[in-house]
Amino acid sequence: MDAWIRVVPGTSPLVLDSPHSGTVYPEDFRHACDMGELRQAEDTHVEKLYDFAPAMGIAWVEALFPRSYLDVNRNVTEIDVAMLEDAWRGEVASDPKSLAKVRLGKGLIWRITDSGVPIYSRKLTAAEVEARIENCWRPFHEAVGKAIDAAHRRHGWCIHIDCHSMPAVSAPFSTDYPGLVHADFVIGDREGTTADPRLSKKICAHLEALGYSASYNHPYKGVELVRRHADPAHHRHSIQVEINRKLYMDEATLELTPRAARLKADLRSLLAMLLETDPRRL
Template sequence: MPFITHLPGSTPLVLDSPHSGTAYPADFRHACELSVLRSAEDTHVEKLYDFAPAMGAHWIEAHFPRSYLDANRNTTEMDVSLLDAPWPEPVETDPKILSKVRLGKGLIWRTTDEGVPLYDRKLGVAEVQARIEQCWKPYHAAVAQAIDAAHRLHGYSIHINCHSMPAIASGSATDFPGEEHADFVIGDREGTTASKLLSQRVREHLKARGHSVAYNHPYKGVELVRRYGNPAAHRHSIQLEINRKLYMDEDTLALTAGAEPLKATLRSLVEMLLKTDPRAL
């Protein structure tokens, strides 16, 4: 299986799902039970948006699991304590960005959301470099290519970075363990990756469908919106988190009856975004 799927579209809308991958590579060699690792996935997110390519949206999807390599982190977010030798590339020094690394959630995860160690060994530098070459670089190249294509054709782009979140924040997942999440969280890094008016329109649309919606808390958006969002250049990137209780059983990972109504809401959101030119807001 390829590491990613990239389906080019024809509209200004780009959707990507970096954390829904379920293909666990043979070289992962983790010490966790697979059932424990699977709780890290944004399970089924790709299914929730499976209608979008037929509507002309660009679609990028990771097949590798988030716990193997997190495409929503920069390559500098390296937890050097995992390695058996010095890391030869630049390492992040910003304390705010390093907070996730300290939680065990850097580019290569050290622990699960519940603090369970992933490995009983040190990782080789070449091993990690191979993950970057095979997973991170192709994924980011596809997202950048899709956004560039959308912007070139239409003069603007709207990028939705698609995620899911547990109903209750895990102990090692965020700085707010135990917090009960809203139905949706919209993140634009305080208006720096997308027009606040566009984010507000998304929020109002979801609230009108009967959902609770939080804005930039507890998720502001991470590397994929930070890297590709530039509202001054008409490149808008929003991270959209969906509460898993809306569509799945978090224990069994099975889809529930809520999945279809949620898909209808997401379809209506995509339809709205396809009719929205942020330059006119």
């Protein structure tokens, strides 16, 4: 295990990753934001919801560092250079979608929390950001890529699930839809480009049969992890799964609620279905 990543190899065609559930805050973070406010950025307890997966032979990759320190679901070019005290030597994103996220304060290194509170009272150095990329971003993506390669090599196909959670109601600075009341699940495949849409819709149908509401590609389509690691033409399917936090936790206290037990059982049912679903035969 890398110092900031937990990896459990698998034997099945499924790979799961949890990029935003980390709660180990590095000493060099040096944030000025209140910890209670900062912790709202976490996909708290997502790793617990899927803790049964390795026993099913499913590979698991988990970030232990927090999302607010470095967001591995953003591209390394999504740098807010205004946050730095010195020059950034790398490439900087120029496409409209990436620029919009950076301006919102939610690039690779967050500037503000979802409610708009500044995270730092200082400028960061380019060396700090480079170190976070080398210690956190690169190892995480390498681990996910290796797990997908291994699963595909064993079975000739792979389903990669990028595991997330979302607040019941979108915060002011979290998405382009502040105040949106979220469905129970949001299933994203970047408009059918990172997975066969029939597979994504099968996930939606399975969840709906269990009594949940499921939205497809709205408001979350999937970002860097599914974009970077998907290749559906060669039977590598990547899908982002967002779970509404009201289904398993108290959003104010961050405590798990009794409803989490039922949710875990239903997630087990979902993964069991996917283990029996060869995307080549949809």
